[in-house]
Amino acid sequence: MYRERPSRLAGAVVWARTMEAGVARPVLPDGCMDLLWRDGELFVAGPDTHAYVPYAAAGVRYAGVRFAPGAGPAAIGVPAHELRDRRVALDALWPGAEVRRLAERVGEAPDPAAALEAVALARAEEPDPRMRAVVALLDEGRSVTATAEAVGLGTRSLHRRSLDAFGYGPKALARVLRLQRALGLVQDGMPYAEAALAAGCADQAHLAREMRELAGTTLTAYAEAAKSETSTPSGSWSVA
The missing domain is CATH 1.10.10.60 (Homeodomain-like)
Known part of the structure; x- marks a missing residue:
């Protein structure tokens, strides 16, 4: 099941997903970057040039913040082309101790998507x-x-x-x-x-x-x- 709502961050979307059995719906190119949480892990999805199909066992939970096109690089701190068609662990981009602390905070929250949104809001900068x-x-x-x-x-x-x-x-x-x-x-x-x-x-x-x-x-x-x-x-x- 996939759910989404508008974020408090301008132009962004907050979403949550629990994987179900069978073939997952493909994620299509949209010019956006996502900050993601997956059952205890934080990572970043770069902008796609082709469809990406997330394969995970049934029951695996995701939460995400999809930044508006062009807004992700300022929040993540990496030019978008460096993450194109990639899923990268956040501790490869941010200090490991900080990422572990944030991942624990998001995982323990009653609403991981809302907690992840708070992380994005704290890092967001005004895009060009x-x-x-x-x-x-x-x-x-x-x-x-x-x-x-x-x-x-x-x-x-x-x-x-x-x-x-x-x-x-x-x-x-x-x-x-x-x-x-x-x-x-x-x-x-x-x-x-x-x-x-x-x-x-x-x-x-x-x-x-x-x-x-x-x-x-x-x-x-x-x-x-x-x-x-x-x-x-x-x-x-x-x-x-």
Whole structure:
């Protein structure tokens, strides 16, 4: 079962997951970094360029804070491209004694996700406002050139800064954001063809290709996997 809620940290999401038997729902590229707790361990998930399938025994508990695109590096203290497509133990990035203390605190908390959120809030710094603008502009469907001009950067400078903030260049980020837009529309019940056009794809076939290349699966298979992890919401949590 997977649950999530908005974080007190701007643009972030707090989530919790208990692994169930069977194939897990893939985690798709989203331009984000996550601070994670898994049954006593703290680690970081870097930005993905392709789908990642978390394999763990049934009953294993996870909690996470998914930073807004571009916000993770300031909190974690590592450029995003250094963690691209990686899951790294937090004690490889922060002092081991501090990580052990934090892991114990999160593990003993009644709500590990809330305790992990407190760790993220204590470390968070304000991300570069130009990188926030880059996300917003690309998510609107602006071209890389138009985005660079709008934020006052050359295309090479934008690419370099994007690697540090998001883990990949602005063109790749635009593809990821477009796919996420399309999936959100599909999950809201919009037909695939309409969702493709609304998200900025040329047609449904274009969206299907992006889904295969970035997610390694089909829209139908992903939607079915998402449904398999739903349950009745509780409190302020929502189920995705």
